[in-house]
Each structure stands twice: as structure tokens, then as C-alpha cells.
Amino acid sequence: MTRASVRVIPLGGVGEIGKNATVIETKTDLLLIDAGVKFPEEEMLGVDLVIPDFSYVLDNLHRLRGILLTHSHEDHTGAIPYLLQQAGRRLPIFGSRLTLGLLREKLREQKVEHLAALEEVTAGERRRFGVFEVEFMGVSHSVPDSLALIIRTPIGVFFHTGDWKFDDTPIQGYVTDVEHLRALGDAGVLALMSDCVRVEVPGRTPSERVVAEALATIFASAPGRILVSTFASNVTRLVEVIQLAHQHGRKVAAVGRAMEQTIRVAGELGYLPPLPGVLVDLDQIRRLPPRQVALLVSGSQGEPTSALARIAANDHPVIRLRKDDTVVLSATPIPGNEETVGQTIDNLFRRGARVIYRAVMENVHVSGHASRDELRYLIELLRPRFCLPLHGEYRMMVLYRDLAATAGVPPERTCLAEIGEVVEFTPQSVRKVGRVKAGAVLVDGLTVGRVTHVVLRDRRRLAEEGIIIAAVAVDRETGRVVGGPELAARGFVHADLEGLLERAKREILKTLNGRRPRGEAEYGYLVGKIKESLGRLIFSETRRHPLILPLVTEV
Structure with a gap:
């Protein structure tokens, strides 16, 4: 590494969807941005989760100045307990209030909370990490408290988007600040590290508010119980359901451990609306008339042991579907999960329920990620010298390079990195200079009795x-x-x-x-x-x- 250079090493999240983890370093200092998990592909039998190989970070703990978390989704935070387990020592972890609140529960489950030095940061705050100064910038996403990172280095500014979109009417969370981005571009951005997962989708991603409107029509017409399944970490969507249930005289109960945990933590931290009596235990729901019941159910990705899959298979200990029930899948399958989600939907229909999912009602879910026009607009605002697409499969990275070229970044200045490749930036150049040990580690969570x-x-x-x-x-x-x-x-x-x-x-x-x-x-x-x-x-x-x-x- 030359003296006037910064290296970026993707340990995950490039050429794939999931297990996002990126190292940015100089000779003296190292930051790890996110540490996520990936759901196993169908042929990966016997595997519960896939996480990055953190060997490079573990070998350089003496240079690690912090782990920076952009938001609370599992594909960005889920590997933290396993990283701590492997490190066997306290590591500094920085994130927003909600991100750390949900993470803390995961660390307690894995009995590694004592290994995490958690420090809360807020949008607009700046922190010094060795030679790096990081400004945390609030951005719109499908979960509140999502952050982009403005990383000021000895050679220039690196902008890491995290997961984001332009949403002028969010239900919760930040509005991505266009003027702040324009000012950054005016001051000069050396490298843009951008989420590119929706580069194939033309136009702009709709606002989260359209989902609230779609759910409102369902709540107004459903004759019996309403079961809504979404990512448990999608706090904004949970808020929408709770508010609608209150408006329509329904009580809400969580079904599934992940959903119960998120609702409890979000409530304790003040992210849920203060509506006394709306949230109740599952046991209380059983005694209510169907038209007074709404359920938030985990398992929108068809996970075999999830609450929704068990309900669909008529194997849940409490919930049995009825003819007048309405089941809403307010999510889209992660690539690789399409078949299991399809099987779950089939089984829900077999139980006699009315099933609503994106193919039959488009606005029942919208993405939290920027589409093509938004990705281009961000490049135009920041005017970076170099681009490094992240959070996308390889074809998406190639399409992002093409898109960046139309926004003024020549193709040779957009680097397509594979997992483990070392990308070296100087003020004048970007190039690949080698590889580090990287790849996938398989997580097998074996449940024995009540202990995993x-x-x-x-x-x-x-x-x-x-x-x-x-x-x-x-x-x-x-x-x-x-x-x-x-x-x-x-x-x-x-x-x-x-x-x-x-x-x-x-x-x-x-x-x-x-x-x-x-x-x-x-x-x-x-x-x-x-x-x-x-x-x-x-x-x-x-x-x-x-x-x-x-x-x-x-x-």
C-alpha cells in the first residue's frame, strides 16, 4: 500500500445479495462497514445462514478502529454475533439507536453481549477513527434510523450509501437530503460506494406511503382475521399495520420470535405509536372475534421453521387458518427464496385463506432501495471521480457501471470488485492490487431442546x-x-x-x-x-x- 492511498476490500455483498461487509483501510487504521448474513441457497442443505469469512479483520484487529453499521437489517448486522464469537474480545460497534437496540437482543441470545462495545451515533454527527473522520448522514430506507457514511480520508471523501432511496414522504425515518448531497459534490467526492441492487428497475422506487394506502384498503374490506407477514426488522411496515388496526378496531399480536422481539424493542425505544391496548399477547387474541384481530407474522421468505410456514402447513400450535382469513405477504422474495415462498403461498391457499401478495396487488410492498433514475441522480449530485458498486449481483454491478458512464463517470473509473479483492484508491487512480482470504462461512444452528x-x-x-x-x-x-x-x-x-x-x-x-x-x-x-x-x-x-x-x- 502506498502512503497516499486508501484500500477498500469487499468481504461480502458483491456478486451476490446479502452478507454485506466492506473494509476500508490505510496502513494504520481499518474500518469494517456492516457485517451481514445471507440466506442459504436451496442446494445448501443443512445450512441455516451464510456469513462472510472475517479472517482478514481478525488478523488485523490491532488496526480495527470501529465497526460501522448503516442500519438494522440482518443482511447488514446479522453476522456481528459470530464475528464477536470468533474475535473473543471486545470490539467497538457504532450505529443508530434502533440498529443497536435490535442488535443488542441478538447479542444477548448468542451470549456475546459482553464482547460488544456499543456506541450510539445520530444523523449529522461526526466521529474520528484514526485517520478517518466519518459523518453519519440520515437516508430514507424501509427501516428508520438508516445511515449513509461520509468518510473523509487523507486522500479525499468516500461516500458509502448504505441501503437508501429518495422518498419525499416517508412514514418514518429520514428524507434523503438532496441539498446536502449537492454540497458534498460541490466540495468534491473521490469515490462513491453505492448500493446497486435495483439498477435493473427503471424510474424511481415508490414511497412507503403507497404501501400504507394499499394496506388500508385491505383492512377496510377484510371480513375476518388479517395476517400480515413482512421482514421482522421492517419497523416502518409494522407501524403501518398497528396504526391501521387501531383505526379499524382491531387488536394486534406478534406471531414468531423475531417479530415478537422487534415489536418489544421498537416499543421500548419509542418507534411504535403510543396506542395503549392495541398490542396484546397471542393468548388474548384467541378470545377475540375474527374482525377484531390482526396478526404480524414472521416468515415472509418462506423459511421452513418460521411462523408463517408452520401456519401454512397447519402445524402452528396456536393459529389455524379459517375461510374468512386474509393473509398479506408484504415482502418480495430474496433471490433464491422464490420457490419456498411460492410453496408457502400455495399452502396458504390450500388452507382456504384469501392470500394477497405483490403479484396480485403490486403496492402491497415497495422496496427500500433506489431504482435506476435515483442511482443516476445520486451520481449527478455527488459527481465522484470513481465508483465502486456494492450490494448487488454481478450483472447489476455491470449495469451500474454503464449507468455511471451516462452520468459522467467513464467506465474505467468504475471498479467491479469480487469478494476478497483489494481495490486501491489514490487521488488519481483506482486499481486492483491483490486478494485477501475471504469467502463464505456456513452457520449451522442446531436446536437441542430449548438451546441452540x-x-x-x-x-x-x-x-x-x-x-x-x-x-x-x-x-x-x-x-x-x-x-x-x-x-x-x-x-x-x-x-x-x-x-x-x-x-x-x-x-x-x-x-x-x-x-x-x-x-x-x-x-x-x-x-x-x-x-x-x-x-x-x-x-x-x-x-x-x-x-x-x-x-x-x-x-
Whole structure:
């Protein structure tokens, strides 16, 4: 690294959607911007989450001046507990009030709160981190308290957008300040590090207010209970539902641990409207007439063990769908989740509910990300010398480079970085100068009784702990087991392996044939059940955590 240079290293979030994490550094100082998770792709059987490989940060903790969080969504904060676990020491973490409030709950769950030195920052505040001075700027997004970062370095200003859009009429949160951006451009911006996930979408992203209007029409006409599923961290959407429920004489209960947690924390921090008596426990909801009930349900991405998936499979301990129920999916599938979301929607229809999702009512969800015209306008306002697209798949990064060229940034000045590539900036140039150790680490959260044992897996750990493969064939119509289960172990050694696998087969049969739903077999649901029952049995007998790969064939 030359003396008059700054290096940027994406550890995640480029060439993919999720696990956003970016290093910006000089010889003496290092900042980590965000540390998010990614949902596993369907072929990644046995894996619950994917996080960045933080080896480079862990090897340079002596230079780490802070972890800066742009907002509270899991794809930007979800890996923090695992990073702290690996570091084994207190790390300084900076974020807005809501971001840190929701993060604190995650840290308590993972029992690593003592490893986090949390410091709250507000929009407009400036902080010094070694040679870096960072100004935190409020921006519009789908969650309040979202921040962009204006990073003043020895060679010039770097602008990191975080997740953002231009929304002149937000329900909550900041309006992205056009005049402040123009003033930054007038003063000079060396590099723009921009979210590019919606560069394929023409025009501007609609305001969050159109969602409130769409939900209002649903609340006005629904004959029975209303179940709304969205990202649990989408606090603004939760506020809209709570306000509408109050206007229409409905009580609101949270269904799902993530939803319960977000509502409790947001309420304690003052982000929910002060409407006494509207929020009630799920047990109280059961005693109310259907027209007085609204439910906020976690699981909008079709996660197999989520509250919504269990309701759709008729497997939830409290909620059973009725003919007059209206289920609203106020979210769009993350790339890779389309099939599981589709299966959940199918199963909701099978239960007899009225189901509303974006394909049938477009404004039931809008994105929190800027579309093409907004991305171009930001480039025109800031007039950066260089661009570095982040938070997007590779085709989106290429399209962003093309867009930047139409806004005055020549293609050779927009750098398309892969995960782990080192991008060096000087006042006159940008170039790739090497790679660092980077990639993906797999998180396997094995639930044993009421305790979740989190295992971080890379190739070395897999080799040490082994793999157990469970193959089963089920009837597509009834969900009953018609073949298997067949079990095989690779790299897993046990004194009575044959006996253990026989007991495991019986446990899988008991779990699948004893399931409440009598009907369609949902692939993700069955995979989750196999993994849970098999993991519990193996841990109880061996105290070990092999990777469990369920293979379900529907016939």
C-alpha cells in the first residue's frame, strides 16, 4: 500500500445479495462497514445462514478502529454475533439507536453481549477513527434510523450509501437530503460506494406511503382475521399495520420470535405509536372475534421453521387458518427464496385463506432501495471521480457501471470488485492490487431442546466433524414416507455407528409420519423437520455436531 492511498476490500455483498461487509483501510487504521448474513441457497442443505469469512479483520484487529453499521437489517448486522464469537474480545460497534437496540437482543441470545462495545451515533454527527473522520448522514430506507457514511480520508471523501432511496414522504425515518448531497459534490467526492441492487428497475422506487394506502384498503374490506407477514426488522411496515388496526378496531399480536422481539424493542425505544391496548399477547387474541384481530407474522421468505410456514402447513400450535382469513405477504422474495415462498403461498391457499401478495396487488410492498433514475441522480449530485458498486449481483454491478458512464463517470473509473479483492484508491487512480482470504462461512444452528448450539463451518471443520446424509422419499399428495429413510455417514466416527443410524431412522419416521399436516408435503418444511430431529438425537447421544444433509424426494 502506498502512503497516499486508501484500500477498500469487499468481504461480502458483491456478486451476490446479502452478507454485506466492506473494509476500508490505510496502513494504520481499518474500518469494517456492516457485517451481514445471507440466506442459504436451496442446494445448501443443512445450512441455516451464510456469513462472510472475517479472517482478514481478525488478523488485523490491532488496526480495527470501529465497526460501522448503516442500519438494522440482518443482511447488514446479522453476522456481528459470530464475528464477536470468533474475535473473543471486545470490539467497538457504532450505529443508530434502533440498529443497536435490535442488535443488542441478538447479542444477548448468542451470549456475546459482553464482547460488544456499543456506541450510539445520530444523523449529522461526526466521529474520528484514526485517520478517518466519518459523518453519519440520515437516508430514507424501509427501516428508520438508516445511515449513509461520509468518510473523509487523507486522500479525499468516500461516500458509502448504505441501503437508501429518495422518498419525499416517508412514514418514518429520514428524507434523503438532496441539498446536502449537492454540497458534498460541490466540495468534491473521490469515490462513491453505492448500493446497486435495483439498477435493473427503471424510474424511481415508490414511497412507503403507497404501501400504507394499499394496506388500508385491505383492512377496510377484510371480513375476518388479517395476517400480515413482512421482514421482522421492517419497523416502518409494522407501524403501518398497528396504526391501521387501531383505526379499524382491531387488536394486534406478534406471531414468531423475531417479530415478537422487534415489536418489544421498537416499543421500548419509542418507534411504535403510543396506542395503549392495541398490542396484546397471542393468548388474548384467541378470545377475540375474527374482525377484531390482526396478526404480524414472521416468515415472509418462506423459511421452513418460521411462523408463517408452520401456519401454512397447519402445524402452528396456536393459529389455524379459517375461510374468512386474509393473509398479506408484504415482502418480495430474496433471490433464491422464490420457490419456498411460492410453496408457502400455495399452502396458504390450500388452507382456504384469501392470500394477497405483490403479484396480485403490486403496492402491497415497495422496496427500500433506489431504482435506476435515483442511482443516476445520486451520481449527478455527488459527481465522484470513481465508483465502486456494492450490494448487488454481478450483472447489476455491470449495469451500474454503464449507468455511471451516462452520468459522467467513464467506465474505467468504475471498479467491479469480487469478494476478497483489494481495490486501491489514490487521488488519481483506482486499481486492483491483490486478494485477501475471504469467502463464505456456513452457520449451522442446531436446536437441542430449548438451546441452540451454533456451529461455524468451513472446509476444515467439515472434515473434522463429518457429514450425515439422510435420504427419504415422500408422497407429494399426502406427505407420508414411501421410501427410506436411508442414512449414510462420511467422516463421522462412532463406536456404535450402525446402531446410532438405525435409531436415527426410527426417529425420522416418527417425526415425519407424526406431523400434523395431512396433505401436501412442503420440501423446506420436511427438510427442517429431518434436520431438527436427527440433530437432536445425534447430539444427545454423542455430544457432537456433524453437518446433516437431508435429501427429500417427492413422488
